[in-house]
Amino acid sequence: MTKNRTEELPEELKGEITPEKLIQSQKEDSDIKVISDYKNINVKPGWQDISRHGNKVKSYWNQWDSLEFRNGILCRKYENIPGDEITWQIVLPKALKKVVMEQLHNNITSGHLGIKKTLARVTNRFYWYGLRSDVEHWCKTCDICASKKAPQRKAKAPMKQYNVGAPLERVAIDIMGPLPQTKKRPTNT
Ligand SMILES: [Zn+2]
Numbered sequence: 001m002t003k004n005r006t007e008e009l010p011e012e013l014k015g016e017i018t019p020e021k022l023i024q025s026q027k028e029d030s031d032i033k034v035i036s037d038y039k040n041i042n043v044k045p046g047w048q049d050i051s052r053h054g055n056k057v058k059s060y061w062n063q064w065d066s067l068e069f070r071n072g073i074l075c076r077k078y079e080n081i082p083g084d085e086i087t088w089q090i091v092l093p094k095a096l097k098k099v100v101m102e103q104l105h106n107n108i109t110s111g112h113l114g115i116k117k118t119l120a121r122v123t124n125r126f127y128w129y130g131l132r133s134d135v136e137h138w139c140k141t142c143d144i145c146a147s148k149k150a151p152q153r154k155a156k157a158p159m160k161q162y163n164v165g166a167p168l169e170r171v172a173i174d175i176m177g178p179l180p181q182t183k184k185r186p187t188n189t
Pocket of ligand 1: 106112142144146
């Protein structure tokens with residue numbers, strides 16, 4: 001049986017994007033609008049109507065049969081290789097690319113995963129023309145990823161056991177960061 005994945009937004013994005021915002025943003029995206037206007041009247045345009053548009057529109061036109069509105073959001077049907085699972089990827093407007101990449105790559109819970117894993121997280125819910133190269137570029141130009149890959153690593157002392165005389169004589173804490181800044185910055189008092 002084929003499983004149909006829902007259009008639920010990833011947890012990290014729930015505070016950032018609402019379905020209403022997605023619908024509005026898709027309407028404001030000039031490339032997506034070309035296709036969704038035709039989808040709304042359920043008429044596939046001919047090549048003569050599309051040829052004057054850019055590669056993005058042409059690519060969406062080529063995938064006409066895979067595109068469908070789901071709860072008012074234009075989605076792309078993506079079937080896995082065994083063919084037992086369908087994912088409805090949200091066709092992401094240009095205006096929302098940055099927030100999606102920030103949340104699915106830079107967010108503290110996303111933890112700056114590498115290209116392959118970031119790509120998997122993004123394609124799990126979204127689709128846009130040029131997605132792969134955009135994700136690659138985002139990861140390659142990420143400052144935090146670059147600093148993590150810094151080649152000169154200091155030699156570490158070998159691990160050893162410390163003996164203590166009493167409970168809590170020695171306490172260890174882990175420090176994490178950098179953390180993203182909140183929108184409301186504390187004022188200096
Ligand atoms: Zn990164």
